[in-house]
Amino acid sequence: MLYVPLLDDECLTSFCARFAAANLTTATELCLDMGIRFQDVVDGSDKAIEVLAEFGRIAPERLRRSSVREVEGAVNVAGEVFVRKNYARTRLRFCPECFREDDRSADRMPETRRYIRRTWPLRFLRTCPRHSCRIADLGVPPLSSPRFHDFMEAQDAMYDELDDAMSNTSSRSPSKFEAFLLQRLEAVRNDGQLLDAMPLDLAAFVCELAGISALFGPQTSERSLDEDQLWAAGQRGYEYLSGGVSGLHSFLDVMHGRRTAVRCDVGGQKIYGRFYTVLKDHDDPALLRFKREIHEYAVRVLPLSGDADVFGRPETTRYLSEKQLRDEFGMRPGHMRKMAVAAGLLDPSEIAAGAMPREVASSIAASLSDAVLPALAAELIGVHYTVFKALRRAGFFSPLLSSGNGVAAHERFSRAALLEFVGEIERTANRRSLDGLEPITVTCRKTSAKFSEIVTLLRQQRLKAVGWKPSSPGLAAVMIDPTEVGKALAPRDDGHLLVEELKEKLLTSNETMSALLKGEHLKSSVERHPQRRRAQRVISREDAETFIRTYVSFINAEREYGVSRRNLRTALKQSGLEPAFPVDEIGVSFYVREKLEAALKNVQ
CATH class of the missing domain: 1.10.238 (Recoverin; domain 1)
Known part of the structure; x- marks a missing residue:
């Protein structure tokens, strides 16, 4: 009997086939002569290894390390378990340059020099790390089981195909993904917390699955791609997942970015395509953390509700x-x-x-x-709807909700703010007796004062006699002395106007007055009230009159000059007259009177 050595990284079936060829027979026949079956060698059974070690003069432990053992429908290679599809021993896969190197090995018996490396059947390995050469895959030899595991018989059965593959080699640098595969078979784990936590078969599968989705789209299947495309997919997926959780998030961001909109109740299949459906069908416990990370990240960054199912429905969502x-x-x-x-x-x-x-x-x-809504707001503060609108224009109330950002909506006011406003006025009441006092509406008629002017007096606590009639709603309960109101609204003789007084003269809002003062278009000072000694902001009468003589707002120009809004706009457009102050700052268009009057004359 002639003997052959067990070569580096050689698989057990390759050694058995070469041992048989050295003795001019097949692996099937040789095994029968030794009292075992070739299928036992394929399965890596202990008995077959012991017998083959005895006849082949090889240490049993060496043969055991080269064996591929059957494990519940899968195979165990160097401690890593692969499903049959991913470790395709029935296919003739090889590196042409390795075979050429084998052919030049003069120390080996002719016809037994070539051998199968244990890593070649690994589907994810598509490049020879030694020669930077693409792995050739000739498919399953046309032989019956278990003879297609006999490498020597397979070469004869596929002679023409093998010859073509040897003549058409192509080079390519091994990818980091392929380096990861080989290192893991050496029990090295240094590729991120997600991949290191998975068995190699599952980790490689997930890398390729992610890479396919990232490079070729979420609905692309592995079967529609060639070997070069799958090689690129494995590398791309590894680039993401070797980065651990942050790398996974980067991959998921790519998938999220491909959807213009995500419904709140959408499932994982709609978001991630085959990547999700394939993973969902895998119930391997080693994938639990991986799925949980996907679930938690999707819930965190996507507009998903509790009805969305991404590896389970979320208990709490944004x-x-x-x-x-x-x-x-x-x-x-x-x-x-x-x-x-x-x-x-x-x-x-x-x-x-x-x-x-x-x-x-x-x-x-x-x-x-x-x-x-405004109608109910008016009712809440106890005034007529038209009075409420006047108070709104005077700046006493700002809407809680209104039109904006392309949405047309009726103004809505805060019930709480309205009631607090009434409460503030009620707290100014200082008389129990209502004798000689009248409601605000009656006082307005007797003094020709505006409702808003009287409210201003109340808020500034400028009235000494204020009563409250609990049986009336809101501001209708306020009772005041018309005579006192008339005196309070009489022109001041101290050379100053309150800011609120000038606001009334300009027929503008609190916001506009505040902007004019802030922009120093009007000068103001703080003085003490002569009686109450309360600080109040005032404007010199001279400055106020100068401002009124110099400037006029768009709205007031209509009234003062008796022109229509249309003619006013025409005059402004033809003259090219710009507002005196930035409109985006003040909120109202003020113009120099002299220039506006000249523009109107030209139009008329």
Whole structure:
């Protein structure tokens, strides 16, 4: 009997086939002559190894390390378990340059020089690390089982195909993914916490799966790609996943970026395609952490509600679905989104989305619960609707919600703020007896004062006699002395005007006055009230009159010059007259009177 050596990284079936060829027979026949079956060698059974070691004069432990053992429908290679598909021993896979190197090995018996490396059947390995050469894959030899495991018979059965492959080699540098495969077979784990926690078969599979989705799209299957494309996919997936959790997040960001919009109740398949469906069908416990990281990241960065299923439904989410919005707040989700966009709490692109961020939903729901339309606002403070509108124009009330960001909406006012406003006025009441006092509306008629002027006096506590009639609603309960009001509104003789007084003369709002003062277009000072000694902001009468003589607002120009808004705009356009102050700063267009009058004359 002739003998052959067990070569470096040679698999057990290759050694058996070469041993048989040296003795001019097949592996199947040789095994029968030794009292075992070739299938036993293929399975790596202990008995077959002991017999082959005895006849082949090789230490049993060496043969055992070269064996590939069957493990419940899978195979164990160097302690790593692979499904049969991923460790394809039935296919003739080899490196042409390794075979050429074998052919030049004069120390080996002719016809037994070539041998199969134990790493070649690994489907994910597509480049020879020694020669930087593409692995050739000729498929399954046309032989019956277990004879297609006999490497020597397989070469004869596929002689033409093998000859073509030897003549058409191509070079390529091994990828980091392939280096990872080989290092893991040497029990080296240094490739990130996610991959290191998985068995090699699963880690390699997930890398390739992620790479396919990243490079070729979420619905692309492995079967539609060639070996070069799969080689690139394995490398790309490894680049992401070897980075651990942050690398996985980078991959998921790529997948998220391919969807223009994500429904709140969407499932993982819609977001990640085959990457998700394939992983979901794998119930390997080693994937639990991997799936959990995907689930938690998706819930954290995507607008997903509790109805979304990405490896399970989330217990808590940043977003609420339409059903959750209805159940939790009792409001129409579409109306909530519309008002949230108008309020600047939600991006206009999300107005038709099916979900809302929880914090936005809570905020807008609180506002809507507190909000009232102008008619009800007027009723709450006990005034006529027209009076409320006048107070609104005078700047006493700002809407809680209104049109904005492309959304048209009726103004809504805060119920709480309105009631607090009434409460503030009620706290100014200083008389129990109502004798000689009249309601604000009556006082307005007797003194020709505006309702807003009297409210200003009340808020500034400039009236000594203020009563409260509890049986009347809101401001209708205020009782004041018309005579005192008349005196309080009489022209001042101290050479100053209160800011509120000039505001009334200009027929403008608190916001506009504040902007004029802040921009130093009007000079003001703080003085003590002569009686109450309370600090108050005033403007010299001379400065106020100079401002009124010099400037006029667009709205006041209509009234003062008796021109239509259309003609006024025409005059401004033809003359090219610009506002005297920045409109975005002041909020109202003021013009130099002299220039505006000249522009109007040209139009007339």
